[in-house]
Amino acid sequence: MKLRGACVLSFFLFTSFSFSLADVLRGAVLQPAISYVSPDTSSARLGELTRGREVVVLETSRDWMHVEANVTEERTVTGWVIDHYVISANTPNGDRVLFGEAVDSEDQASQRNGRRDAAQDAMRLYAEAAELFPNSPIAGEAMYRAADIRWQIEKADVMSRPSAKQQEAYLRGTIDEELMKRVMKKFPGTKWADLAAFHLIDNKLCGEWQAQSKCPAKEAEIYENYAKDHPQSPALAEALYDAAWRWSALSEIYKSEDQQKKSDAAKAKATDLAQKIASQFPQSDWGARAQRLLFFMQRGVPTYGNAQP
Numbered sequence: 001m002k003l004r005g006a007c008v009l010s011f012f013l014f015t016s017f018s019f020s021l022a023d024v025l026r027g028a029v030l031q032p033a034i035s036y037v038s039p040d041t042s043s044a045r046l047g048e049l050t051r052g053r054e055v056v057v058l059e060t061s062r063d064w065m066h067v068e069a070n071v072t073e074e075r076t077v078t079g080w081v082i083d084h085y086v087i088s089a090n091t092p093n094g095d096r097v098l099f100g101e102a103v104d105s106e107d108q109a110s111q112r113n114g115r116r117d118a119a120q121d122a123m124r125l126y127a128e129a130a131e132l133f134p135n136s137p138i139a140g141e142a143m144y145r146a147a148d149i150r151w152q153i154e155k156a157d158v159m160s161r162p163s164a165k166q167q168e169a170y171l172r173g174t175i176d177e178e179l180m181k182r183v184m185k186k187f188p189g190t191k192w193a194d195l196a197a198f199h200l201i202d203n204k205l206c207g208e209w210q211a212q213s214k215c216p217a218k219e220a221e222i223y224e225n226y227a228k229d230h231p232q233s234p235a236l237a238e239a240l241y242d243a244a245w246r247w248s249a250l251s252e253i254y255k256s257e258d259q260q261k262k263s264d265a266a267k268a269k270a271t272d273l274a275q276k277i278a279s280q281f282p283q284s285d286w287g288a289r290a291q292r293l294l295f296f297m298q299r300g301v302p303t304y305g306n307a308q309p
Contacts, residue, residue, distance in 0.1 A: 025057040025088055028128035029069070030101055033085035035077050039064035046079040047071035050117075051105060052124025054131075055086060087132070096134035099142055102126040106149070140183070144192035147179035151199050166207045167215060172204050183238040194233035201226060211305070213253045213262075220246035220269075237277055237286035244273035244290065248297055249304035256305075271297055 027270070035046040039061050048071065049055070055069040067088055068078045087094040102125035108118035115121075126146035130139045154175045160165060163172040180196040187193050204222055206215035223243035227236055247270035254263035270293070277290035296303050 009258065010089070025090065026132060027055050027057055027065075027067070027086045027088035028098060028125070028132060029053045029055060029081075029085055030087050030097065031085055032126075033081045035067070035069070035071070035079035035081055037079060040065075040078040041082075042101040043080075046077045047075070049081065049085075051101065052128055052144075054124075054128060055081075057086075057088060061261045087128075095129050095142070098125050098129040099138055102145065103143070104147075104291065119149055119153065123153075135156055140187040140190050140192040143179075143186065144183050144195060147183050147196060151175060151202075155202060155211035164207050167210055167212075169204055169206055172207060177203065191232070191234050194230045194284060195235055197230060198226060198233065198235040198239065209249075209253075211253060211256060213250055213257060213259075216246040216250050219243075220250070237281040237284055240273055240277050241286045241289055241293075244268075244270050244277065244293060245303065247273065248293060249295075252302050252304045267297060279300070 029049045029051060033049045034041075035049055037044040037046060049069050053069050053071075053260055055065075055067040058068060059144060060066070060083065061080075063083050064080050065083045066078070066080050067086065068076065070076050087098050091097065102122045105115070105118045105122035105125060108114035109122060123146050126142045126149070129136070130143035130146065133139060136142075144197040158173040158175055161173060166172050177200055180199050183196040184193040205219055209215045220243045223239045223246070226233075227239045227243070230236065230239075233239070247266045251263045251267035251270060252261070254266055274290040274293045274297070278287050278294065281287040281290075293303065295301075
């Protein structure tokens with residue numbers, strides 16, 4: 001993490017001796033904490049550390065920790081904080097405590113009048129749970145959740161721009177894939193890696209199809225390949241449905257392009273996939289949506305275009 005590198009570098013400047021990074025005790029701020037000049041609440045305040053900010057512990061004194069941390073992304077301070085605001089790598093059950101605080105922050109972010117910047121708090125807390133406790137059984141989920149929140153924030157920004165309507169994906173902004181790829185690298189073969197790979201599809205999708213077959217045909221193939229490569233993914237049913245719906249749309253688009261044979265083939269492909277989803281995932285939302293898709297196709301109701309339901 002960038003913050004960790006900055007903290008470690010500054011830490012060496014503040015000490016008169018050197019040691020390995022393994023000797024550095026790191027931690028994360030659990031809840032907002034005031035940084036003071038000295039271990040006394042009556043001393044001058046240096047700033048407030050928000051949830052999930054990473055700290056380097058320089059020393060401890062009774063109920064206090066002398067830490068270096070970023071107050072913001074640009075400003076670093078060295079001061080004293082009350083120790084119960086900090087979870088260190090040595091804190092018993094610290095991984096679950098950080099994870100629990102992250103869950104609470106994520107819940108706040110989902111509420112209409114939730115705490116400001118709660119999503120960013122949750123993202124940092126999840127990331128620190130994985131970073132400080134890499135061997136924790138919840139490290140993979142924590143890292144994925146951090147990456148997922150970042151992805152959602154960036155995706156909303158990218159899709160709000162006028163370029164999002166461009167037909168070709170390369171003509172719009174790209175969502176940063178670094179964190180998702182890190183999940184895939186550190187936790188290969190897990191459902192978290194499968195879910196991270198599913199997110200990466202967003203960067204390959206077209207904007208507006210413009211009623212042309214090129215984009216939905218390419219996208220259907222992408223989703224089918226994902227399903228083939230990730231047969232145990234929690235996103236398998238969704239991927240299959242995304243492919244099925246695109247084939248159903250193609251059956252209408254091919255008609256407008258006077259390609260009846262391709263239209264019939266696309267409808268058959270959509271029907272086959274929808275039946276597969278309904279059979280394999282009967283209790284899921286995707287199973288129900290697949291049944292709906294089948295219902296419309298069997299009755300000749302368009303699933304794409306101005307006449308779609």
